[in-house]
Amino acid sequence: MKQYPTKKLIWMITSGEGKYKVFLEKKELDDDLIFILGGGEKSHVGGVVICEPRKKTKVVSLENHYDYKVLRPIAEKACKKYNKTVITLGGIHIDNATKKEIDIIVKNCTELLECI
DSSP states (O other), X not given: OOOOOOOOEEEEEEESOGGGOEEEEEEEETTEEEEEEEEETEEEXXXXXXXXXXXXXXXXXXXXXXXXXXXXXXXXXXXXXXXXXXXXXXEEEOTTOOHHHHHHHHHHXXXXXXXX
């Protein structure tokens, strides 16, 4: 087995501070793109969104997770901008999050869209 240094991480951006900080990594997979979203107190996989040019967006949401609501706009914007198949995956968790805390996280995720 060999290890190879990776050159496929294109960039990583963040928005917010403390437990409201979120991050987005962009990676190339030859002609396609993968975005990984995480943050909060614990990153996890709560959903996956697949967006292909000129096709209907596909959403997979793990039970009791709503991460697709912030993953979907990322996938759709990147797909449209780059005209490539895009997968977004990930999730953001804050224990016992209030509506106000969820709104802060959503706002921070929306700010990430500006950099796609």
